[in-house]
Amino acid sequence: xxxxxxxxxxxxxxxxxxxxxxxxxxxxxxxxxxxxxxxxxxxxxxxxxxxxxxxxxxxxxxxxxxxxxxxxxxxxxxxxxxxxxxxxxxxxxxxxxxxxxxxxxxxxxxxxxxxxxxxxxxxxxxxxxxxxxxxxxxxxxxxxxxxxxxxxxxxxxxxxxxxxxxxxxxxxxxxxxxxxxxxxxxxxxxxxxxxxxxxxxxxxxxxxxxxxxxxxxxxxxxxx
Amino acid sequence: xxxxxxxxxxxxxxxxxxxxxxxxxxxxxxxxxxxxxxxxxxxxxxxxxxxxxxxxxxxxxxxxxxxxxxxxxxxxxxxxxxxxxxxxxxxxxxxxxxxxxxxxxxxxxxxxxxxxxxxxxxxxxxxxxxxxxxxxxxxxxxxxxxxxxxxxxxxxxxxxxxxxxxxxxxxxxxxxxxxxxxxxxxxxxxxxxxxxxxxxxxxxxxxxxxxxxxxxxxxxxxxx
DNA sequence: CCGTTATTGATAGTAATACTACTATTTAAC
DNA sequence: GTTAAATAGTAGTATTACTATCAATAACGG
Numbered sequence: 001x002x003x004x005x006x007x008x009x010x011x012x013x014x015x016x017x018x019x020x021x022x023x024x025x026x027x028x029x030x031x032x033x034x035x036x037x038x039x040x041x042x043x044x045x046x047x048x049x050x051x052x053x054x055x056x057x058x059x060x061x062x063x064x065x066x067x068x069x070x071x072x073x074x075x076x077x078x079x080x081x082x083x084x085x086x087x088x089x090x091x092x093x094x095x096x097x098x099x100x101x102x103x104x105x106x107x108x109x110x111x112x113x114x115x116x117x118x119x120x121x122x123x124x125x126x127x128x129x130x131x132x133x134x135x136x137x138x139x140x141x142x143x144x145x146x147x148x149x150x151x152x153x154x155x156x157x158x159x160x161x162x163x164x165x166x167x168x169x170x171x172x173x174x175x176x177x178x179x180x181x182x183x184x185x186x187x188x189x190x191x192x193x194x195x196x197x198x199x200x201x202x203x204x205x206x207x208x209x210x211x212x213x214x215x216x217x218x219x220x221x222x223x224x
Numbered sequence: 225x226x227x228x229x230x231x232x233x234x235x236x237x238x239x240x241x242x243x244x245x246x247x248x249x250x251x252x253x254x255x256x257x258x259x260x261x262x263x264x265x266x267x268x269x270x271x272x273x274x275x276x277x278x279x280x281x282x283x284x285x286x287x288x289x290x291x292x293x294x295x296x297x298x299x300x301x302x303x304x305x306x307x308x309x310x311x312x313x314x315x316x317x318x319x320x321x322x323x324x325x326x327x328x329x330x331x332x333x334x335x336x337x338x339x340x341x342x343x344x345x346x347x348x349x350x351x352x353x354x355x356x357x358x359x360x361x362x363x364x365x366x367x368x369x370x371x372x373x374x375x376x377x378x379x380x381x382x383x384x385x386x387x388x389x390x391x392x393x394x395x396x397x398x399x400x401x402x403x404x405x406x407x408x409x410x411x412x413x414x415x416x417x418x419x420x421x422x423x424x425x426x427x428x429x430x431x432x433x434x435x436x437x438x439x440x441x442x443x444x445x446x447x448x
Numbered sequence: 449c450c451g452t453t454a455t456t457g458a459t460a461g462t463a464a465t466a467c468t469a470c471t472a473t474t475t476a477a478c
Numbered sequence: 479g480t481t482a483a484a485t486a487g488t489a490g491t492a493t494t495a496c497t498a499t500c501a502a503t504a505a506c507g508g
Contacts, residue, residue, distance in 0.1 A: 038362035138262035140417040153420045172438045178421040193364045196377045197402040214396045
């Protein structure tokens with residue numbers, strides 16, 4: 001069995017939570033709690049109580065809850081890129097590779113036993129509902145300089161470069177890549193909560209497939 | 225001179241701020257402040273101090289700052305739909321109408337003297353940076369039932385229905401419409417703060433035009 | 449096995465936030 | 479002109495988001 005440990009941006013944490021018992025506990029429990037309560041109602045106090053520790057101890061790992069959110073979402077994008085690379089590994093044809101990318105991006109995530117302390121399905125819901133809060137702040141520019149969004153930007157660039165391979169003349173590969181990354185999260189959220197904004201009906205058995213159809217059609221027609 | 229007063233969702237406010245001096249002052253100043261401080265750092269206390277009133281007085285108009293944000297963003301979408309209708313008024317050909325819609329959505333907003341107490345350019349920045357925070361909460365379902373997102377959904381449906389007119393066989397008109405509405409806000413935000421995610425370079429004189437090219441191409445190729 | 453250091457836990461305290469309840473003042477209605 | 483309703487202003491509370499201090503324990507090297 002492989003154990004996955006990702007090297008994430010150094011500046012989001014004070015002490016690397018992947019390396020200690022308490023750290024992994026913080027990660028595991030905060031994912032559960034943010035998923036359940038939403039980021040606004042999630043507090044370090046509640047987290048501390050839930051894992052039988054104290055606020056002060058958690059502050060030794062993360063400066064504040066915003067950086068904890070950035071950390072776990074950074075983890076998600078890093079993990080997703082790893083997954084995508086893994087599956088598109090031997091595919092030479094750029095059109096086929098792009099299709100695999102889109103499939104992996106839009107498919108349902110399942111529990112990965114390689115990282116026992118992370119519930120990928122909860123994490124996926126967190127990314128859907130909270131990702132944009134990480135950069136829609138007055139601190140974007142500083143946070144960006146610190147490298148907090150690097151994994152997301154790397155993923156975006158990877159998709160953009162395959163788009164360019166498929167059609168070198170297409171003018172907006174990065175814009176299209178960032179659009180589909182967000183679109184995927186949003187359409188799933190809409191399906192469940194704001195169905196008027198989507199043609200993808202909430203139906204855990206089929207909506208990932210339908211989402212894929214929407215995205216595949218949109219991307220390939222656009223870059224043609 | 226026409227004076228525009230929009231009828232917005234009744235449940236977002238306690239007392240209609242459009243009808244009183246203090247109310248309009250709250251609107252005008254909160255738009256300025258949210259734009260400047262960001263929604264997180266904006267408080268009723270600061271707002272009250274700035275307009276020489278008290279927290280309690282503001283609480284008589286809005287239950288909390290979240291509902292104030294919903295209100296001003298609701299105002300924006302209502303205003304935008306009015307603008308779009310105004311300009312697409314006599315256009316019968318659906319392709320041409322859709323083009324006018326996209327143009328109006330992506331163009332630069334300017335100060336509208338019809339509503340002297342609203343700074344549309346600040347409001348536009350607020351929508352770019354804060355809109356998603358209105359529905360990415362654990363209260364979505366309740367807020368949606370209360371009709372808080374009606375103006376946005378109406379606009380989305382209007383765009384979706386022209387898309388269907390252009391190509392009745394296209395399967396995802398609502399998903400496409402909601403995608404482009406968000407995309408427009410995001411690409412402008414990226415251009416300024418996260419340029420790696422976009423091919424639209426920050427340049428107030430030209431980026432709206434380039435944004436329009438990206439969207440027009442994406443929409444018409446997709447629905448073809 | 450002892451002493452040093454790192455890690456965690458417990459307790460307390462502060463400033464700011466998000467309200468709520470109550471009192472004072474103005475306005476408007478009959 | 480008195481009474482009732484609307485509005486403004488004052489004061490207070492619970493919670494949040496930290497910070498600081500010190501004690502207890504585990505880990506580790508000589």
